[in-house]
Amino acid sequence: MPTFEGKDIQAAIDAGLAALKLTRDKVTVDVLEEGKKGFLGFGKQPAIVTLNPITVAEPTPVEPEQPSVEDVATEPADQPEKAPMRQSREATIEALKQYITDITAQIGTPATMTVTKEHKQVIFHLKTTKEGLLIGKHGKTINALQYLAQTYYDHHTKGKQLMMLDVGDYRQRRATIVKHLADKAAREVVATGKAVTLEPMPAFERKIVHGYLTNNRHVQTHSEGRGDRRVIVVESARSF
Numbered sequence: 160m161p162t163f164e165g166k167d168i169q170a171a172i173d174a175g176l177a178a179l180k181l182t183r184d185k186v187t188v189d190v191l192e193e194g195k196k197g198f199l200g201f202g203k204q205p206a207i208v209t210l211n212p213i214t215v216a217e218p219t220p221v222e223p224e225q226p227s228v229e230d231v232a233t234e235p236a237d238q239p240e241k242a243p244m245r246q247s248r249e250a251t252i253e254a255l256k257q258y259i260t261d262i263t264a265q266i267g268t269p270a271t272m273t274v275t276k277e278h279k280q281v282i283f284h285l286k287t288t289k290e291g292l293l294i295g296k297h298g299k300t301i302n303a304l305q306y307l308a309q310t311y312y313d314h315h316t317k318g319k320q321l322m323m324l325d326v327g328d329y330r331q332r333r334a335t336i337v338k339h340l341a342d343k344a345a346r347e348v349v350a351t352g353k354a355v356t357l358e359p360m361p362a363f364e365r366k367i368v369h370g371y372l373t374n375n376r377h378v379q380t381h382s383e384g385r386g387d388r389r390v391i392v393v394e395s396a397r398s399f
Contacts, residue, residue, distance in 0.1 A: 175210040354394035
C-alpha cells in the first residue's frame with residue numbers, strides 16, 4: 160500500500176488525495192507516523208499515512224419477476240374508454256340550467272331563469288340586473304352563451320333541439336330589427352337591381368331573414384361565408 164508524507168498529518172493526507180485523485184470521503188486513512196517538528200531543524204520527521212480507497216460492491220442485478228400463467232389469466236384486461244353517458248332530455252336541460260347559471264355568475268352577470276318549450280325550441284329566459292352586460296355589444300355575449308348551451312345539449316343527449324337564450328325581450332327586439340334590415344335590403348335590390356349583403360348574423364337570425372323574405376316575390380336570399388362571418392345576400396328574383 161503506498162504511503163504519503165507531509166509536514167503534518169493533514170498535509171500527508173492532502174498529498175495522498177492529490178496523487179490518487181480522490182476526495183476525502185472516498186478513502187480511509189491509516190496514520191503510520193504523526194511526524195515531529197524538531198528543534199532548530201534537528202530531529203524533524205514527516206508525518207506518514209496510507210490511504211485506502213473505499214470500494215463499493217456493485218449490486219447484483221435482479222432479474223425482473225416474470226408473471227406466471229395464472230397471474231396473466233387472472234389480470235383484468237384494459238377496458239376501452241367509454242363514450243360519455245347520454246342523458247334524457249329533461250335531465251340534460253336541468254343540468255344545462257345550472258351550467259348557464261354558473262357561467263353567468265363567473266362573468267359577473269349573475270342571473271336566474273325560467274325555461275319554456277315552444278315547438279322544437281327550448282327557451283331559457285334569463286333575468287339579471289345587468290342586462291346590457293349579459294347581452295353584450297351587438298348581442299355577442301348572449302349569442303356566445305347560447306352557442307355553449309347548444310354544444311352542451313348536443314354533447315349530453317340524443318336528438319336535435321334548438322336551445323335559445325333570451326334576456327328581457329332582447330330576442331323579440333332583435334327580430335324586429337332584423338326584419339327591418341331585410342325590408343330595407345329588399346327595397347334597395349328592387350330599386351337598383353344590385354344584390355345587397357347584410358351584416359354577419361348568427362344562424363337563427365339568418366333563418367328569420369330567409370323566412371321573412373320568402374313572402375317577397377321580387378327578391379330571393381342565400382347565405383355565404385363561414386362561421387361568425389356568414390352573411391345573407393339579398394338579390395333580385397330575376398337573377399336566375
